[in-house]
Amino acid sequence: MLxxxxxxxxxxVVLVALIKPxxxxxxxxFNNERTFLTPVFGGIERGTYRLLRVDPEGAGQDWKAYARxxxxxxxxxxILLYLILRTQGIQPFNPEGFKSxxxxxxxxxxxxxxxxxxxxxYGGETTLTYFAQMAGLAVQNFVSxxxxxxxxxxxxxxxxxxxGKSIGNFWQDIVRIILYLLLPISIVGALFLVxxxxxxxxxxxxxxHTLSGGTQIxxxxxxxxxxxxxxxxxxGGGFFNVNSAYPFENSSGLTNFFEMLLILVIPASLTYTYGxxxxxxxxxxxxxxxxxxxxxxGVVVVYMAEQHGxxxxxxxxxxxxxxxxxxxxxxxxxxxxxxxxxxxxxxxxTTVTSCGAVNGALESLTGIGGAxxxxxxxxxxxxxxxxxxxxxxxxxxxILAVFIGGLMVGRTPEYLGKKIQAREIKLVSLGVLFTPxxxxxxxxxxxxxxxxxxxxxxxINPTGFSENLYAYLSQANNNGSAWAGYTGFLxxxxxxxxxxxxxxxxxxxxxxxxxxxxxxxxxxxxxxxxAMAGKKVSPxxxxxxxxxxxxxxxxxxxxVVLVGALTFFPAILLGPIANGLTGRLF
Amino acid sequence: MTQGLRKDLRTGLIAIxxxxxxxxxxxxxxxxxxxxxxxxxxxxxxKVSLDGKVVGSHLIGxxxxxxxxxxxxxxxxxxxxxxxxxxxxxxxxxxxREEIREELKSYVRENKxxxxxxxxEGVPVDAVTQSASGVDPDISEANAAIQAHRVAAVxxxxxxxxxxxxxxxxxxxxxxxxGEPGVNVLELNIALEKEAPLK
Numbered sequence: 001m002l003x004x005x006x007x008x009x010x011x012x013v014v015l016v017a018l019i020k021p022x023x024x025x026x027x028x029x030f031n032n033e034r035t036f037l038t039p040v041f042g043g044i045e046r047g048t049y050r051l052l053r054v055d056p057e058g059a060g061q062d063w064k065a066y067a068r069x070x071x072x073x074x075x076x077x078x079i080l081l082y083l084i085l086r087t088q089g090i091q092p093f094n095p096e097g098f099k100s101x102x103x104x105x106x107x108x109x110x111x112x113x114x115x116x117x118x119x120x121x122y123g124g125e126t127t128l129t130y131f132a133q134m135a136g137l138a139v140q141n142f143v144s145x146x147x148x149x150x151x152x153x154x155x156x157x158x159x160x161x162x163x164g165k166s167i168g169n170f171w172q173d174i175v176r177i178i179l180y181l182l183l184p185i186s187i188v189g190a191l192f193l194v195x196x197x198x199x200x201x202x203x204x205x206x207x208x209h210t211l212s213g214g215t216q217i218x219x220x221x222x223x224x225x226x227x228x229x230x231x232x233x234x235x236g237g238g239f240f241n242v243n244s245a246y247p248f249e250n251s252s253g254l255t256n257f258f259e260m261l262l263i264l265v266i267p268a269s270l271t272y273t274y275g276x277x278x279x280x281x282x283x284x285x286x287x288x289x290x291x292x293x294x295x296x297x298g299v300v301v302v303y304m305a306e307q308h309g310x311x312x313x314x315x316x317x318x319x320x321x322x323x324x325x326x327x328x329x330x331x332x333x334x335x336x337x338x339x340x341x342x343x344x345x346x347x348x349x350t351t352v353t354s355c356g357a358v359n360g361a362l363e364s365l366t367g368i369g370g371a372x373x374x375x376x377x378x379x380x381x382x383x384x385x386x387x388x389x390x391x392x393x394x395x396x397x398x399i400l401a402v403f404i405g406g407l408m409v410g411r412t413p414e415y416l417g418k419k420i421q422a423r424e425i426k427l428v429s430l431g432v433l434f435t436p437x438x439x440x441x442x443x444x445x446x447x448x449x450x451x452x453x454x455x456x457x458x459x460i461n462p463t464g465f466s467e468n469l470y471a472y473l474s475q476a477n478n479n480g481s482a483w484a485g486y487t488g489f490l491x492x493x494x495x496x497x498x499x500x501x502x503x504x505x506x507x508x509x510x511x512x513x514x515x516x517x518x519x520x521x522x523x524x525x526x527x528x529x530x531a532m533a534g535k536k537v538s539p540x541x542x543x544x545x546x547x548x549x550x551x552x553x554x555x556x557x558x559x560v561v562l563v564g565a566l567t568f569f570p571a572i573l574l575g576p577i578a579n580g581l582t583g584r585l586f
Numbered sequence: 587m588t589q590g591l592r593k594d595l596r597t598g599l600i601a602i603x604x605x606x607x608x609x610x611x612x613x614x615x616x617x618x619x620x621x622x623x624x625x626x627x628x629x630x631x632x633k634v635s636l637d638g639k640v641v642g643s644h645l646i647g648x649x650x651x652x653x654x655x656x657x658x659x660x661x662x663x664x665x666x667x668x669x670x671x672x673x674x675x676x677x678x679x680x681x682x683r684e685e686i687r688e689e690l691k692s693y694v695r696e697n698k699x700x701x702x703x704x705x706x707e708g709v710p711v712d713a714v715t716q717s718a719s720g721v722d723p724d725i726s727e728a729n730a731a732i733q734a735h736r737v738a739a740v741x742x743x744x745x746x747x748x749x750x751x752x753x754x755x756x757x758x759x760x761x762x763x764x765g766e767p768g769v770n771v772l773e774l775n776i777a778l779e780k781e782a783p784l785k
Contacts, residue, residue: 007763051604052597065590072594076602126669135610142609171597178605183613190617191624197645200621200629205668210648211641211775212655218631218646218667224621225614242670245718247645248631252757253765309711310677316686318714319707325728326710327766332675332682335717336659336724337757339766343718360718361672370677463676485674494669585680 001307001322004341008299011260011345018265019288023272029180030153030273032056032172041179048175060166063530066154067523069170070147074114074519077143082110084136088497093130095204095220101127101497104507105489111511113137115518116144116235116386118356118480119510121488121502123241125219126495130202137237138226142186145233146177148388151522152270153177155392156277158529159416162537167529181266182232189228189262197251198224219495223248231262234386236356236480244346244359245335256342256359263355267384270391278416282548287394290556294383295352298372303344305369305580306330312585330369333361344369351376354386356480362470363463363483367580370466373481374572377473379564380435386478392525396431397563398547399424399528401556405545414544417537424531431524435476436567438517442509443472443571451505457485461586466575473568475510476517634772636779642772643667647723650775653696654740654784656725656733658771659712660689663720673716689714701735708732724768727756741782751777 028035038045049056061069084091085106089099100106105121112119113136124133150173157167194200203220210216223239227249230237240246250256268288275284307329309320322328329340338346343360350357351373362373376383382394399415403425406413413420446452447468455471458464463485470483488506493499546552621629632644642648647658649665658665662673675682690706693713698704710728725733730752738748755774758767 003759003763007765010763048604052600053593054597068590069594069597072591072598073601076595076598080602080606123670134614135606138614139606139610143605171601174601178609183609186613187617191620194617194621194625194629197628197632199631200618201631202618203630206631206633206640208640208642208667211636211772211779212648212650212652214649216642216646216648216665216667218643220631222614222618224629225617240670242672242719245672246670247643247719247721247723251632251645252760254760257760257764310682312675312677312679312682313686313711313715316683317690317706318686318709318711320711323708323710323728325731326712326726328711330677330715331711331717332677332715333672333718334715335719335722336712336726336768337722337765342765358718361674363672363674363676364716366677457674458676458679463679579676579678582678585678585683586676 004303007341008303008345011257015261015264015268018261019269019272022265022269023284024276026181026266026269026273027276029176030156030277032176035180037180037184045175045179049172052171054169054171056172058169060169062165063154063158063167063526063533066167066170067526070150070522071519073174074147077140078110078114081113081136081140082106084132085109088129088132091129091131093134093202095202096495098127098129099497101489101500102502104502104504108488108507108511111514112480113140113237114144115478115514116148116233116354116389117475117478117514117518118230118235118237119475119482119514120237120480121507123494124239125221125241126491127497130221133226133239134222138229141226141229141233141235141237142178142182145182145229145235145387146174148386149177149181149266150174150388151525152388152392155395155525155529156274158533159418160278161533163534165530165533167526167533182229185232186225186228189232189258190224192258193224193227193255196255197247198227198255199248200224227259228262230357231259231355232266234263234267234353234355236350238357244357250359252337253342256338256346260346260349263349263353263357264384266387267353267390270388274391280548283416286548286553287391287398289553290560291383291394293557294379294560295348298352298376299345299348302348302365302369302372303341305366306340306344308366310366315585330364330366333364335360347373348376350481351479352383352385354381354389354477354479356474358481362481363467363485367576370576371572371580374470374473374568374576375565377477377479378568378572379560380432381477381479382560382564389478393521396428396525396528397560398556399428400432401552401559402545402547404559405552405555409545411543411545414538415547417540418532418535424528427524427528427531431521431528432563434520434524435517438476438513439472439568440571442476442513443469446472446509454503455486455488455506457487462575462578463586469571469575471510472513475514478514478518634776636776641776644770644773645723647721648772650771653736655775656730656737656771659722659725660714660716661720662716665721667721670720672718675716686714697732697736700739701732704732723770723772724757725771727767727769730769730774737778741778741784743782747781751781
């Protein structure tokens with residue numbers, strides 16, 4: 001296990017080293033300042049403003065105008081993506097000649113990619129044209145990520161603004177975030193991934209006559225250009241059905257390390273950006289610390305549990321201890337080049353963030369190992385979380401913690417010198433509680449009725465319950481990883497969509513959950529930004545509760561765990577923990 | 587319709603077209619163009635050949651059944667490279683137990699005649715569990731060391747020679763620290779065919 005912990009430690013060191021430079025850079029992007037890429041992209045930036053008729057020197061938007069622009073862009077893209085998915089038969093870049101899948105699946109997939117969820121009932125290589133992957137899904141990987149980041153930029157501006165009601169210009173934010181942050185890293189990252197074996201072509205699938213005389217068909221496609229933004233934008237939707245477990249998406253220990261960094265670099269660095277913009281780095285580090293503690297606990301728990309092996313393996317007489325030349329542990333649903341440590345680290349990273357990419361089978365995790373992705377989703381993606389979404393959701397918890405802390409010491413709650421009043425607390429509570437509510441209602445509806453049963457793979461037992469609960473946890477939190485057994489799409493003649501059909505209940509409920517649980521909290525967050533903007537700042541006094549010290553970090557962790565995890569504890573108990581506590585097989 | 591909404595709709599329509607063209611077409615086409623010139627081998631799937639014929643990809647595992655080959659890990663998809671899915675064997679499932687029991691039994695049955703010290707307790711975990719990708723190109727070094735006895739005997743090669751080929755076809759951890767070492771089964775079997783062809 002020593003080598004495993006060494007890799008985890010190395011990852012943490014590299015990540016922490018990146019936070020300051022990247023955080024400063026993102027702050028410059030948010031503040032419309034010059035960056036080192038301005039000489040390269042400045043012309044394109046100004047051209048885009050002219051094309052979109054956006055005035056970069058203008059007064060900015062109040063929260064309602066900002067929200068309206070955001071909703072308009074998302075809605076238009078929803079329609080365009082749905083049309084792209086419905087017209088596969090007439091598209092270029094379609095060497096396999098795929099037709100479109102069922103309409104209810106398209107509804108689910110469209111909702112999934114517009115909301116940065118990337119929940120996938122379909123397998124990419126067996127259902128989608130290269131055109132739909134590139135011009136449909138990968139575009140949303142950029143745009144939905146940029147939307148999340150824009151919202152946190154707006155919230156920070158609202159928290160900081162001492163006068164006026166402006167929280168920035170949505171169109172300008174989107175252009176700058178894509179042009180200066182997402183696209184440059186994607187270009188460099190995609191080329192690096194190709195150099196390591198991730199494929200990038202438009203060829204027909206290759207038919208191979210194998211060494212021992214069989215046949216193997218290898219699906220091809222423009223994978224690297226999509227893989228990089230899938231991780232960087234915490235999207236997670238794989239080009240292939242088995243996602244980043246497939247060697248053409250993730251070819252070695254090195255690409256695995258690189259992809260994990262891509263996933264966490266923006267969510268982690270944003271805490272530094274935050275500290276810089278509010279004028280106190282300690283505020284940023286306090287939030288980072290709270291996130292980091294919850295993250296690292298998950299990593300260690302899942303790693304130890306997976307290294308132990310599963311009850312089914314022990315009952316079969318398999319020895320799961322590490323021996324010379326073998327890692328031991330639960331290698332079911334894991335690839336050799338990643339082993340136990342890297343699959344465990346990946347699992348924790350992609351479930352604390354809203355990435356949802358997988359490099360191993362979640363359903364094959366041990367009971368306790370599998371409880372970690374569940375609890376991570378239960379924190380409502382505030383532990384680093386999605387790009388932008390993680391920090392803005394965490395800031396709601398910060399305001400909540402300030403309020404509760406203020407009540408405990410009997411003072412008017414203040415955050416960064418601004419009074420937290422009834423309006424803010426109402427909005428924060430709605431924002432914090434909306435996602436859990438969406439999860440429990442939808443998962444409840446699916447478990448309690450016959451309609452949900454058709455989607456289960458494991459049947460009526462703790463594993464089946466886990467599949468169901470996880471499906472709605474993942475979709476409502478816009479994560480997109482799957483306890484893979486749960487299905488909404490059946491494809492009797494794969495590859496291709498001939499004869500394929502959807503399970504409408506799962507597709508429609510899932511699609512609605514993703515859209516509402518994405519945009520309702522965004523509106524609450526923007527409203528909080530609007531309410532905070534222009535509030536008078538009073539100087540900190542002796543009685544002011546500090547929000548940049550260990551006491552506050554502890555309080556914040558406590559609130560996240562209380563609200564997030566305890567909401568779901570009874571449900572998680574019935575699934576993975578029931579599996580973990582019993583040696584019984586089902 | 588208010589003026590603000592009308593303005594947003596117009597900006598939005600231009601934006602979705604512009605973004606789709608730049609991010610959805612120009613960007614992936616440019617990456618493909620550069621990749622095909624600079625990394626043609628990797629961009630097209632890291633294919634490997636024997637006697638001038640392509641027999642597979644360095645990165646994608648294949649199924650090997652006969653005694654003369656090193657065997658890959660169990661796969662839920664029979665090593666499919668165009669329809670991928672997870673086996674989803676649950677940790678507390680009776681089916682998982684039965685499948686691992688079967689795999690253990692057949693692994694010991696195949697290799698024990700050549701490696702007399704082999705017991706069920708000595709079987710490495712990767713040899714009897716399904717991989718995630720279904721096309722895991724690698725096996726553990728412990729797994730290869732056991733199978734070496736069988737392959738050496740069937741191909742009439744000294745064990746030391748086979749062990750030499752194993753270490754020549756082991757991918758160590760990236761940069762010495764990242765990931766786990768793995769023996770590339772296809773490359774190893776190609777090396778065997780070059781060293782001691784059966785035909």
